[in-house]
Amino acid sequence: MQLIDGKKISSEIKNELKLQIEELKKTGKNVPGLAAILVGDNPASQIYVSSKSKSCQEIGMRSIVEKLSVNISEDELIEIINKYNEDKNYHGILVQLPLPKHINEDKIIESISPQKDIDGFHPISVGNLVIGKETFVSCTPAGIQELLKRYEIDTQGKHVVVVGRSNIVGKPIANLMLQKNRFANSVVTVCHSAAKDLSYFTKQADILIAAIGQAEFIKSDMVKDGVVVIDVGINRIEDNTNPKGYKIVGDVAFEEVSKKSSYITPVPGGVGPMTIAMLLSNTFKAYKILGG
Ligand code: GUN
Numbered sequence: 001m002q003l004i005d006g007k008k009i010s011s012e013i014k015n016e017l018k019l020q021i022e023e024l025k026k027t028g029k030n031v032p033g034l035a036a037i038l039v040g041d042n043p044a045s046q047i048y049v050s051s052k053s054k055s056c057q058e059i060g061m062r063s064i065v066e067k068l069s070v071n072i073s074e075d076e077l078i079e080i081i082n083k084y085n086e087d088k089n090y091h092g093i094l095v096q097l098p099l100p101k102h103i104n105e106d107k108i109i110e111s112i113s114p115q116k117d118i119d120g121f122h123p124i125s126v127g128n129l130v131i132g133k134e135t136f137v138s139c140t141p142a143g144i145q146e147l148l149k150r151y152e153i154d155t156q157g158k159h160v161v162v163v164g165r166s167n168i169v170g171k172p173i174a175n176l177m178l179q180k181n182r183f184a185n186s187v188v189t190v191c192h193s194a195a196k197d198l199s200y201f202t203k204q205a206d207i208l209i210a211a212i213g214q215a216e217f218i219k220s221d222m223v224k225d226g227v228v229v230i231d232v233g234i235n236r237i238e239d240n241t242n243p244k245g246y247k248i249v250g251d252v253a254f255e256e257v258s259k260k261s262s263y264i265t266p267v268p269g270g271v272g273p274m275t276i277a278m279l280l281s282n283t284f285k286a287y288k289i290l291g292g
Helices: 007-026 043-058 076-085 105-111 121-132 139-150 170-178 198-202 254-258 274-288
Strands: 034-041 063-066 092-096 157-161 189-193 207-210 227-231 233-240 245-248 261-264
Touching: 007 043, 007 105, 007 139, 007 274, 034 043, 034 207, 043 063, 043 254, 043 261, 063 076, 076 092, 092 274, 105 189, 121 170, 139 170, 139 227, 139 274, 170 189, 189 198, 207 233, 227 254, 233 274
Parallel strands: 034 063, 034 092, 157 189, 157 207, 207 227, 227 261
Antiparallel strands: 233 245
């Protein structure tokens, strides 16, 4: 069994970007910039956004966080997004989800310029992904493919089984692995909670991508020997041996499943760190598309 070290790959990607940004600075060019918009005071969202902003600063990227009141109206929020759509110093815009109930998320996502849609959530980005055109791919799926690439895991003709059908992970990773490209070109099955017998599907996986949102759901009797396991889950479970009183586990029962795996991502330290790395990478890509 080989561990897929997302923490290591993510810091490699950040270093690569940092070097490219240093080059831009040396030649007096503008640097890529990311505008993050946070509405309200959801504690998890606050942590995610500050960690995204900190990562920008670490690699020399421009970063701004717009912290907005939970009571902001949809129109006011769209006005702020429009300001960044026009701003030449910000090449990527992200609106942290979820948004308060009175705001229509779809409308907000659609108000972001597709050229600055570094989260890959805009219907134009999603549509381009489905028809195999170059686009912004949402960060977690892009991070998963990057891990497969950097570990040179053969995906051609392999059976990728995705468990979960979310717009952020399940659907985009299924479309990504279906594309006729290197590190894709797989046969893809998407299954989900309505399946009568999930293990019927998971047992067939050469590459299993678990994005279910339930702690340690995938057990060793649900996979075949030699499977490549990509665990997207981030779940808190009670742990009295930990001073915090909890620990973070994935959607896969790591101890037992790792024994049957050829490769496996740990939680934490697998897919998680890749999400921010790909956000930075997408922002750099937007910078290049927009011409700096
Ligand atoms: N909320 C949870 N994950 C994400 C993400 O990747 N991007 C944004 N914008 N919001 C999120």
